[in-house]
Every structure is written in C-alpha cells, then in structure tokens.
Amino acid sequence: MLAAPAVVRHAQAENPAPAVPAAQSAPAEDDKPLVSSYAPALFYLGPVPADAAPEEKDAASFFAKEWPKQFPSIPFTNSIVYTWVVALTLIIFVRLGTRNMKEIPTGKQNFVEATVDSLHEMCEGMLEPKVARWVFPLAATYFIFIAASNLMGLLPGVGSIGWGVADPSSSLPAAIQHAEAPLFRPPTADANLTVAMAAIFFVMSTWWALKYNGPFGLVKHIFGVKGGFKGIVLVPLSLVFLFIGCIEILSLCVRPVALAMRLYGNIYGGESVLAMMLTNSPFGIAAIPFYFLEVMVALVQALVFSLLSVAFVSLLCSHEDDGGKAHAH
Helix, strand or coil: CCCCCCCCCCCCCCCCCCCCCHHHCCCCHHHCCCCCCCCCEEEEECCCCCCCCHHHCCCEEECCCCCCCCCCCEEEEHHHHHHHHHHHHHHHHHHHHCCCCCCCCCHHHHHHHHHHHHHHHHHHHHCCHHHHHHHHHHHHHHHHHHHHHHHHCCCCCCCCCEEEEECCCCCCCCCEEEEEEECCCCHHHCHHHHHHHHHHHHHHHHHHHHHHHCHHHHHHHHHCCCCCCCHHHHHHHHHHHHHHHHHHHHHHHHHHHHHHHHHHHHHHHHHHHHHHHHHCCHHHCCHHHHHHHHHHHHHHHHHHHHHHHHHHHHHHCCCCCCCCCCCCC
16 A cells, blocks of 8 residues: 555635643544554445444445435445456456367466466365365355455555645645545455355355255254264263363354454455554655555455454364364364
8 A cells, every 4th residue: 555645625724723722622633543453335226324424425326316304315435436446357358268268278377277276176175075065155255356456456546545634844736744535445355255154154054054054953063962973971971072162163163254354354464554654654654564564465355354354164073083184174
C-alpha cells in the first residue's frame, strides 16, 4: 500500500471556526488510526439511511425514489467494490490462460494448471478420494481468491487513494494526510468477508460430515468411545468420551471463528504496519522490507486458510480404522 495523492471529500470552510477550549476540543487527527477497521459505504441501492455514519452522508444512492420503504437500503463498501475488481481480474486471467488449451501447457495455461494440480494433490493427500472431490472446489477457490485479494491489496493506491483531511504540507494537488475512507480496500482486511467465508466453510463442512457419517454416525464419531475397548470398561469411558465430545462440539464452533480472525488480523495488521512505516519514515523507505514481507504473508495466509479448512474436514470425515491412509490432525 504505497502513498499516493487522493481526493479530498470535504473542502475547507471559507470562514474559520471559532476557537474551542482545549478541554472540549475534538481528538487530533494524529490520534485517528492510519488504517480504519470500519469500511464506509461508497454508494447505496436505495436512499442513504438517516442513521448512516458521517462518512456516508454524502454517499451516492441509486433508485432512492423507487426503493420500497419496507426494505432497508443495501450498502456497497469499498471492500465490496474491490472484491468485484479481484473477481473480474481472476475471471479474465483464467479465461486468457485456458482460451487456447495445448497438450503441453506454456505461459498462463501452465500457471493455471500448476496451481490447480497442486491444490488437488493437497486435498487428495489429506482426504479420502470421495471427500477430496467434495472439498477440492471450495478449498481451491479459497486459496486462489484469498491469494489474489492479498496481493492486489498491496498495489499502489489501494487503501491510500480516497477521502480524508487535506495535507497542507504537501505540494501535490488534492493530497491528504491519510485516507479515512479509501476508494479501494483489500477484501481480506474487512472482517465481514473473512467471517462470511468462515461461515460458508462451517455450513459446508457440517453437510459433508453428515453426508459421510450419517446423522447417527456423526454423533457416534463425536461422542463414541474410541480405541476398540470392550466390556465393563466402556461404562466409565463413555462418560469420559461424552465430556470429550462436548469439548469437540465447542471446537467445531470455534474453528470458523479462528479461520476468520486469523486471516483478518494478519492482513489488517500488515496494512497498518505498512501505513505507519510509509508515513513515519523519509520517502517511506522503512516500508520497503515490510512490503516484501507482506507479499510472503499474503501467500502464506491464503495457504493456511485453505489448508486448515481441509484439515478440519478430515477430522470429521474419517474412520478410526482407516489405518492405511494418514489424515491431518
């Protein structure tokens, strides 16, 4: 996220405002975070709500007069808009890479096939063949989309071009101190997207577990006594594994939260560090090593999200007596 000139949302007033006592003055601009965790709406389908945030009062609205009053307006934030940009970029790249398929791939076709084959081998190495066929499309989509979103979030101007407070010390036209409402924002730096992806994983993993084990088989998989014990010892062990099963249920609920917050925290934290290094060092030189570090983090976090998704599914879609096939735990 490199520094760049940006558009100023609010023009300075013609007449200076009266002085305010120091005890009642508003927080200084320096106290505001360089990268806001709030994603303002750039435009609405329907009228702008009366209780909209101050940053959204001037947002454009479409079909405001025709919008039914009983339906709430639909906001479109900067992260949603950039999600469209990322998706369109991926569609165009894949179409170009698969337009003229060759038996011996080269160029973009080779890159696309190598990426898909690697992800397919990862799923087959951790899951049974039929489960791998279920999980592969979602896991591959997660990796490709997250990696593209993270890397495109590092492009110059993303997060630094937008609306904010004018920078009087800059000689550039329409320069701002920092973008309080960026025009584009990395999708994975918005917790709404990471939570939505984790929720989709939770629903699909539960469906796959029911499909693989059956309802009663899934209950037995979670609460049943494992280890092949027989006889009277099953009575006390049943109580122990009942307690372990309750912990497993809690773990199933925590897994999507961990997926969402890990991805969001790493990407949002990286954006904040880059912004701080760019603004607090001459010409932003201190940000250069962190920029290359973020490139690595972008790919690692995409791999971690998809890898953990596959591993979590393998815990629910496996038999105790598999023996011949190792699964991730």
